[in-house]
Amino acid sequence: MQSDLFSALTWEDALLLLRDNSLLRDLDVAIARFLKQQCPQASYPVLLLAAFTSNQQASGHLCLDLKNRELATQLWGTSPPPELVSLLPGKPDDWLHDLQHSPLVSQNGSTPLVLNGSRLYLRRNWAREVAVAEAIGQRLATVSPLPAERLRDALARLFPNAGDQTDWQQVACALASRSGIGIITGGPGTGKTTTVVRLLGLLQSLSMASNQRLRIRLAAPTGKAAARLTESIGEQVEKLDVKTAVRDAIPTEVTTLHRLLGTRPDSR
Structure with missing residues (x-):
């Protein structure tokens, strides 16, 4: 029934x-x-x-x-x-x-x-x-890779203790810096924030050495995540082995994606 x-x-x-x-x-x-x-x-x-x-x-x-x-x-x-x-x-x-x-x-x-x-x-x-x-395809197709020698020297300063072991954070930075888009992933405590901050230091150092300055924005999905990242990124930036001008050119405030994108009048 x-x-x-x-x-x-x-x-x-x-x-x-x-x-x-x-x-x-x-x-x-x-x-x-x-x-x-x-x-x-x-x-x-x-x-x-x-x-x-x-x-x-x-x-x-x-x-x-x-x-x-x-x-x-x-x-x-x-x-x-x-x-x-x-x-x-x-x-x-x-x-x-x-x-x-x-x-x-x-x-x-x-x-x-x-x-x-x-x-x-x-x-x-x-x-x-x-x-x-x-x-994404267009970004990957049009990116200009950084000069290998300059990149190697900058990586050596930011990752001084690699030794004979493979430093996968250094590898992640190297790969991300030579690509139009990079994804760094891993579980809690694997060093994602450290890797990202060193990547920002790497890119900004190379850019300012050429008399340019990158415009960098940091964003997270939620307000809670943004607040947590603001604190951890600020601590990591202070530890970067880069010139003071480079350190000052790296933002430490993380906003939400919604605030970063903003609103568009007369649209959804």
């Missing part, structure tokens, strides 16, 4: 039931309704998947990956009632088939939804991700 009840629900009933159980937001429901207006023949699963894709943004994700091993948890949480799970019948392979044959979905961004392999995007998020990827 229960399954008969749920199979009789319309796509919009299902959306509202999912919203009432905090699995979707009002915004997600509104997007699914808008897509239905644009494409009346859109299938039930595609509309629900579009709503779930929109909801991923609440967790900081740009897409819904139907091959993700954590997909069930992303959609339904840790212990959803079976009757809610039954609102989206079928399995990921079935959903991919529906998406691949839906007029709302394309691979090139010509429709409101974009399917890239197993990843479903709202078009605007797909376009933003593509734009970021292209910008």
Whole structure:
């Protein structure tokens, strides 16, 4: 009887039931309704998947990956009632088939939804991700590497105790300084902050030796992280073995990404 009840629900009933159980937001429901207006023949699963894709943004994700091993948890949480799970019948392979044959979905961004392999995007998020990827590609393609001899001398001053052992912080600095974009990653206590500060000292030293001064900005995702980094970076900058003018040209205040980017009038 229960399954008969749920199979009789319309796509919009299902959306509202999912919203009432905090699995979707009002915004997600509104997007699914808008897509239905644009494409009346859109299938039930595609509309629900579009709503779930929109909801991923609440967790900081740009897409819904139907091959993700954590997909069930992303959609339904840790212990959803079976009757809610039954609102989206079928399995990921079935959903991919529906998406691949839906007029709302394309691979090139010509429709409101974009399917890239197993990843479903709202078009605007797909376009933003593509734009970021292209910008990174341009930076990597146009960077001019620093002269090897000057770089070697500067690294030797900043990392004087390398000895015969490989100093991976020094390696990270060397690689990052010769690339348009660098990512330094590691667990707590592995020296990420120290490495970044020495990288800033390296780049600013080389730049000021050429009568130029880099404009450096430091940012973190949250205010708490920014405050913690401001303290730790300030301590590290004081220890840098560089000229006083170089040290003074390295900022120690970390702001949030939102404050760094600022607001844009008449835009979202």
